[in-house]
Amino acid sequence: MLIAWVLLLTGYATKMGLAPMHTWKPDAYGEASGIVGGIARRRYDHNGVCGDPARAASGGCGGRWRRDRENAARSGLFSMLIAALFLLGTPDFKRMLAYSSVEHMGILSVGAALGGAGVWAALFHLWTNSLTKGALFLSAGNMRRAAGASTMAEVSGMARLTPMSARMFVVGMLAVTACPPFGPFFTNC
């Protein structure tokens, strides 16, 4: 059972992109086009996360693996910390979106680990995050195509050149950073 649990944890964490198994995510999302990044993000995150609450819940119900929830919370917090640190230092804005995705997977893991209303919050967060992050990847793809580059310095001022995409990007960014009154705020907090 222990081996099965370790394999489950590793598999789901890799698919979700929980640290330290998150390294594929910035590379994949950073290099893919906006459409592919959006689709891949939703597919992998949904598949991984749908297993994660089940894993946390089964750990809580089974009684034998009571520490499973604690481990899920620890891995979630670790992912959030790693993602937050990289978000402060990464110049590529599409990689920033990927790290933001890692952070959100951490949030989901913490919510699922808390149980009860936390699981509900995690699932609602998954839903709202999938919509906002999809819009972010698509509008980021527009700006990348317009600027011809994806570093923060090279896309500065894109609000003047691609106003519609920039507006949608900013609205999506406010939503994804859990600013009220957007959905992720309700679930994050």
Place this chain on the structure above:
Amino acid sequence: MSAIRTVLHELLIVRVGFESGHGAATAAFLGCLLFAFFGLTRLVFAITDGRPRQAARENASRFRETAGVIVPPLVLLVFFTVAWARDTFGVARRLDCGRACACFNAMSTTQTFAMLGNASSLPWAEVPEWPVAAFVEDTATELERGARLCAWFGVADGDATRLVAVLGYDIDNTLAVGRSEPVKGTYPSLTPRCAQAHLFEREVWEQHWLQARRSSLAQARAPRPRCGSGGGRFLPSQGV
């Protein structure tokens, strides 16, 4: 109810974290959120506040924001907004459940149940009070809207009895409590609208001799003949 109450009501992960005794983990959670916010805010400021480079200007002249590239993210944002609005409305309705919520239901005259978290307490004087008929009606309305009847019991008040209802909103991890004005003899039964109240009403009858009207108290305990006594009626029930 103010809009901020709706917001505070949904502070789910933080609230659950603190209530379940994971204060340090919740503080770390909030700290990470703050760092991530700072990181992403840099990007927002760069896009909105910076000056476009010459290379970007030249490249952008070959790019047009056509409907084909604008509509897909816009659709996702609109879906998201609709999802958010529906959820917020659902939250507001749950908060409105029979309570004072003038901004959402100006015609509602129902009393407000006191809300409290698990393992918290409330002074008896602060428990809201209804006339007994309105109390039963509002409790039934709450139950029909999805609340769970955690407890329904009597509290002696002189030679009368006050009924107390404790409701659970499982999805919100919240309890609601209310009480009736002192009542004697009979009160309108809750059981016809909420079968789970049956044994609670029976308990009230057994402890306070306060009988639920218009209820047909189904027999909960089968009378056993003892020592030739022949059993008999444990509690006489009155039909509708």
